Amino acid sequence: MPLPVYAGPFGPQQAERLLWRAGFGPRPGEEKWLADKGLEGAVRWLTQPQGKDRLAGRSPRVDGRKLAPTDRFGHDHLWWLDRMVRTSQPLVERMTLVWHDWFATSNDMVGSQRLMIRQNLLFRRIGLGSFQGLAMRVAINPAMLVYLNGLNSTKEGPNENFARELMELFTLGAGNGYTERDVREQARAFTGFTADYKNGVGWVRFRYKRENHDDAMKVVFGKAGPWHWKQAVRLTIQHPSHAPFFVRKLWSYFVPEPPDEETQALLQALYVQSGTQIRPVVAAILRHPRLYEGPRMIKSPVVFTAGLLRSRNDRIAHEDWVWLAIQAGQLLFYPPNVSGWNDERWLDTSTFRARWEIAGRALRRYALHPEHGRAGVPSDPDKLVKQALEFWGDPPVSDETRASLLAFAQKAMEAAVADDYRQKVFPVMTLNALRHLVAVSPELQTA
Amino acid sequence: MSKRNCHHCDEFSRASLLRRSAAQAGQGLPAIEPGMPLPAGTGLDRRSFVSRTVGLALTVYGASALRPAMLEEGIARAAVSGAGNRVLVSVFLPGGADSLSVLYPAFDGRYRRLRPQIALKASDGPVFREDGRLHWHPSLKPFAQLHKQGKLTVFPSIGYTHPDQSHFTSRHYWEVGALDYRESTGWLGRLLDIVGDPENAMQGLSLDGNLQPSLATARVPVSTLSSPSDYHFHSHHVWDVVEELMMDAVGGLGGLQKSVDLNLAKASATAAQSDRLRRQLSRLVGKDGEVKLNDKAGYPENDFGRRLAGLAAMLDRGFPVRAVALTGPGDYDTHADQSGPLSDGLGTVAEGLAAFQRDLERRGLANRVLTLVWTEFGRRAEQNADNGTDHGAAGTAFLIGTQARGRMVGEWAGLRRLDRDGNLRATSDFRAVYSSLLEQWFDVDAARVIADAAKMPRYKLVG
Numbered sequence: 001m002p003l004p005v006y007a008g009p010f011g012p013q014q015a016e017r018l019l020w021r022a023g024f025g026p027r028p029g030e031e032k033w034l035a036d037k038g039l040e041g042a043v044r045w046l047t048q049p050q051g052k053d054r055l056a057g058r059s060p061r062v063d064g065r066k067l068a069p070t071d072r073f074g075h076d077h078l079w080w081l082d083r084m085v086r087t088s089q090p091l092v093e094r095m096t097l098v099w100h101d102w103f104a105t106s107n108d109m110v111g112s113q114r115l116m117i118r119q120n121l122l123f124r125r126i127g128l129g130s131f132q133g134l135a136m137r138v139a140i141n142p143a144m145l146v147y148l149n150g151l152n153s154t155k156e157g158p159n160e161n162f163a164r165e166l167m168e169l170f171t172l173g174a175g176n177g178y179t180e181r182d183v184r185e186q187a188r189a190f191t192g193f194t195a196d197y198k199n200g201v202g203w204v205r206f207r208y209k210r211e212n213h214d215d216a217m218k219v220v221f222g223k224a225g226p227w228h229w230k231q232a233v234r235l236t237i238q239h240p241s242h243a244p245f246f247v248r249k250l251w252s253y254f255v256p257e258p259p260d261e262e263t264q265a266l267l268q269a270l271y272v273q274s275g276t277q278i279r280p281v282v283a284a285i286l287r288h289p290r291l292y293e294g295p296r297m298i299k300s301p302v303v304f305t306a307g308l309l310r311s312r313n314d315r316i317a318h319e320d321w322v323w324l325a326i327q328a329g330q331l332l333f334y335p336p337n338v339s340g341w342n343d344e345r346w347l348d349t350s351t352f353r354a355r356w357e358i359a360g361r362a363l364r365r366y367a368l369h370p371e372h373g374r375a376g377v378p379s380d381p382d383k384l385v386k387q388a389l390e391f392w393g394d395p396p397v398s399d400e401t402r403a404s405l406l407a408f409a410q411k412a413m414e415a416a417v418a419d420d421y422r423q424k425v426f427p428v429m430t431l432n433a434l435r436h437l438v439a440v441s442p443e444l445q446t447a
Numbered sequence: 448m449s450k451r452n453c454h455h456c457d458e459f460s461r462a463s464l465l466r467r468s469a470a471q472a473g474q475g476l477p478a479i480e481p482g483m484p485l486p487a488g489t490g491l492d493r494r495s496f497v498s499r500t501v502g503l504a505l506t507v508y509g510a511s512a513l514r515p516a517m518l519e520e521g522i523a524r525a526a527v528s529g530a531g532n533r534v535l536v537s538v539f540l541p542g543g544a545d546s547l548s549v550l551y552p553a554f555d556g557r558y559r560r561l562r563p564q565i566a567l568k569a570s571d572g573p574v575f576r577e578d579g580r581l582h583w584h585p586s587l588k589p590f591a592q593l594h595k596q597g598k599l600t601v602f603p604s605i606g607y608t609h610p611d612q613s614h615f616t617s618r619h620y621w622e623v624g625a626l627d628y629r630e631s632t633g634w635l636g637r638l639l640d641i642v643g644d645p646e647n648a649m650q651g652l653s654l655d656g657n658l659q660p661s662l663a664t665a666r667v668p669v670s671t672l673s674s675p676s677d678y679h680f681h682s683h684h685v686w687d688v689v690e691e692l693m694m695d696a697v698g699g700l701g702g703l704q705k706s707v708d709l710n711l712a713k714a715s716a717t718a719a720q721s722d723r724l725r726r727q728l729s730r731l732v733g734k735d736g737e738v739k740l741n742d743k744a745g746y747p748e749n750d751f752g753r754r755l756a757g758l759a760a761m762l763d764r765g766f767p768v769r770a771v772a773l774t775g776p777g778d779y780d781t782h783a784d785q786s787g788p789l790s791d792g793l794g795t796v797a798e799g800l801a802a803f804q805r806d807l808e809r810r811g812l813a814n815r816v817l818t819l820v821w822t823e824f825g826r827r828a829e830q831n832a833d834n835g836t837d838h839g840a841a842g843t844a845f846l847i848g849t850q851a852r853g854r855m856v857g858e859w860a861g862l863r864r865l866d867r868d869g870n871l872r873a874t875s876d877f878r879a880v881y882s883s884l885l886e887q888w889f890d891v892d893a894a895r896v897i898a899d900a901a902k903m904p905r906y907k908l909v910g
Contacts, residue, residue: 256709256710295708295709295710295711296708296710296711297710298710298713298714347713347714347717348717348720349717349720349721349724352717352718352720352721353678353680353721356680356697360681360682360683363682363683364683367682367683367684367685368684369684370684370686398702398703398706398711400702400703401700401702401703403702404696404699404700404702405696405699407696407699408692408693408695408696408699411692412688412689412692412693415688415689415692422687422688425687426687426688426689428684429684429685429686429687429689429690430689432682432683432684432685433682433685433689433690433692433693433696436682436685436693437693437696437697437700440697440700440718441700441718442700442703442706442711442712442714442715442718443711445714445717446708446710446711446714
């Protein structure tokens, strides 16, 4: 039984959805360009990028200076946001975000932008390869060792934090076929890593210290042996609960409702037969009918922000994106806890207002001054709505949203009749306002 | 050293951003160690809700065990039982305000020699009546006026032993009320842990949207509130009737709430809820988007003025507030060209607090409220080459209110005997101020809140 593949028309609308799910939305015209490749070609372009990522356009400048991602607070966020905006390999960047959420590590605890970016480069480099390989690299990644107390976990005092989260959140699922004893035994297997704390610099000289490692017998999932960290990861990935967990979790990053049983089973088989390869599973999800025919997904704050900038071919030019990200609830490198961001909680009255501010910040350089003439700005409400939608690349919107935009434009134009001054400035203000309203419409908050 | 090259100051902005976002009650402040690049924080335990009782949007810290309904009840109950409670408002001037400009020795030859370019002239500011050597900064005329009326106590040279010149560390000491890197709750937070109600989230109130570290508690909830007028939907170059129509149109985006696509429906519902919240809050806000101010009090037209105006209105309505903290306007880390920015900042603070005092008096609340104005340190006696001043030691603090005694605490340290870094020496200690306030204003044994209370003198501050 082959995996289901979307067989409907693959036009700009489908290509746009694919670009949002597997990236950060289209640059101007990109959805048409991708649609011309057909579904197969589009998925191949995304999942098998060729060569180095050539970032589009000029690199960002903030207050006239280059970013300092390892040094200045917030510049780590700006550095990555810039990559999301300018990438020519959107899925690589998107998978980096997936792994940042999956193996959530927060600089709140790590305290080093240098180590966090090092982890980020790891995700980017091998994020489409073997999951077992990725899990192994994460297990000994310096930021993770700091975050989940792997440092100084010794045979005298093994720390259970990483072993527990490895099973509960990263590979198997809570209570999914392991016991407290497995946690304790696994913790012993991961003992032996250490580093030095240097004042003013932070953690340095990460290394494995054989004498700190517990090399005695352990029983993990009923299997006895003198397991060390590599074997511990391998045992976990081979656990029967792992493949189902992996497929369910990975799928949830691309499609907002769980897969049907048949799809789940086929994806598991694909994953196991490929030797825990990530790329083929992602490709199968990107071809799946549910991605195109199922419900929309709420864009996360960084996806929303990067998407607005991509759609205008803009680049990062100020630090406001940092506090706006905090307000909207997604400061990169600072997930709220080890289980990552809560995808059910992206939208509330407070984060909605932050998204209004984000849209306003993206729009500021385009806002027309009402008193500097109204060349090219129509006073017909229909045409105003049309222009505002075109500004954002003419995204398809529902009749309801179009009607509410039109109702606003009509009221504003009725109010403009009162005098000459209003007739001059109201159409311009209305266009500014319509662009803003479109950006926070339910259609642009989701994809 | 210019501001651009001052790495302390990068630390200052980064640390303050991080600490603001990480500080939390219940779990305390993130631990810090000297030289540690970043404070290690933990996941946030906070929830936002609109209290129907008080009609305000609150973010509550340290109340994970409480349901919103319980918080509502707690606030309502405390409003009944706690009416008439005494209140302390803490205003922090960030960056280390220059004490030698706040009160300057106009005729002192040393002052002119140390500050050839930036010394203020004798004719600029009014004389300080308790020490004729000193003049008030010209922007602080409202403070001079309050002082004349006996409603303002001056601490001309306040600090602590072995002053630390890191913004981060020194502010931390003041916030937690101890010279202790490891202390993780704020001094006002510990007070609230004693006198507070486990369900009244309004007893400790941060007024600038982020939890102020001094309010971090271990036991009881506290909350942050940005001014009600902060919840709006403005847009650049959209004003007048079009702006009003646009704000209403945000609610119009709620037309897809019944969509079969659940996420489209959710995004649409959020737009509708946000619109509803804005309308609710707008009852506290005038048509112009500003909080309905007590116009006669003469609040300045800025965030600081609006927040204080809102606070006075809330106290008047019996909101159960005990301790309030907010950051004052201005950036006092004046390493270069300090005259203009310092003047603007101090002026806004003084105008705002003078209006707040007038408002409290007109509403008959003045005997219940004291305001403490503080900064993490003063600045170097000698100016630098950029017409600014670098980090120093003793700073200035003020206590304002009809119940403030109005008599200077500790003499002005003077320029004759600077410390070995060329900084003013402290003649009063912030821990003694806290201890005195705890006992005289809150009737709480200071030793329960301030670790060094037994070693500290007491100043007569109240009455």
